[in-house]
Amino acid sequence: MNSTKAHLCMIAATMLIASSFPVSALVTHDIHPISLTLMRFVIAAICLSPFVFGKMSYRRMLPKAFPKGVAISIFYAGYFILMFMALAHTSVVNTGTIHTLTPLITAIFSMVVFKTRIKKVEFLAYLFGVMGTIWVVFKGSWSELIGLQLNHGDMLFIGAALSMSTYMIIMKLVYGSESVVVMTFCTLLGGSLILSAALLILGIPLNWELLPTNEIKDMVYLAICATLLTSYLIQKAHTALTPAKVTAYIYLNPVFVLLIFSLFHWELPNLIILPGILFSICATFVLQKYGSSMVKKS
Helix, strand or coil, X not given: CCHXXXXXXXXXXXXXXXXXXXXXXXXXXXXXXXXXXXXXXHHHHHHHHHHHHCCHHHHHHHHHHHHHHHHHHHHHHHHHHHHHHHHCCCCHHHHHHHHCCHHHHHHHHHHHHHCCCCXXXXXXXXXXXXXXXXXXXXXXXXXXXXXXXXCHHHHHHHHHHHHHHHHHHHHHHHCCCCCHHHHHHHHHHHHHHHHHHHHHXXXXXXXXXXXXXXXXXXXXXXXXXXXXXXXXXXXXXXXXCCHHHHHHHHHHHHHHHHHHHHHHHCCCCCHHHHHHHHHHHHHHHHHHHHCCCCCCCC
């Protein structure tokens, strides 16, 4: 897969992730978020299973791919578990601010594991990306940013950011000759097992019967588009891009969320956040252009 297609995959994945925010708001709050995430993983795995088990070459890959998929899903599912645990103690604004550190953390992990290095222009781009995303999150209100205080929930979300960065590194480490379809299926299956274990350990009931029938279509969208397709697109892009380049697209998340929100409500975004949008876009472009294109496994 060439890099151009990989970048298109990441743009599509970022847009799908952004679209999940307004749809998630429509889903019932009577079910615990970790249980809802498990439902998304299970539906996604079931939808993908006919494509995996219906092809002999894919079935032969499963014994080798499944342990790798579990290794990936430990950190993928771990991100969601820690995120929802964090949100019980902190705000979305706080987690959104901390999330901006994920690309830089991934770049640092890549330095250790793959012996890459962060160029000066990349470091400046990371700073601009953090600044741009925070600008959008806080809607240009720097007084609110200055008043930001970290709490127990924020510490948990720092763990979630570390888990997401490790997820990106692990994907690059374990990928071999397996099909992306098979690896995506194994990751979703492994994630379902890990999320199930988390529900048992934390004593959280499934309560899936509480999902109203009018919200089933929203859950199916979240499972197929925001879980299955995004997992596939990210893993597909990972075969051609470095972990640092993949995570750099995080800076575009608030931009796409804002655009989709504006389309949903037919209103233009506040002009005060325009500089933040430009910073985020420029940072992403610079990191894709000047970031390391190859990694050496160590």
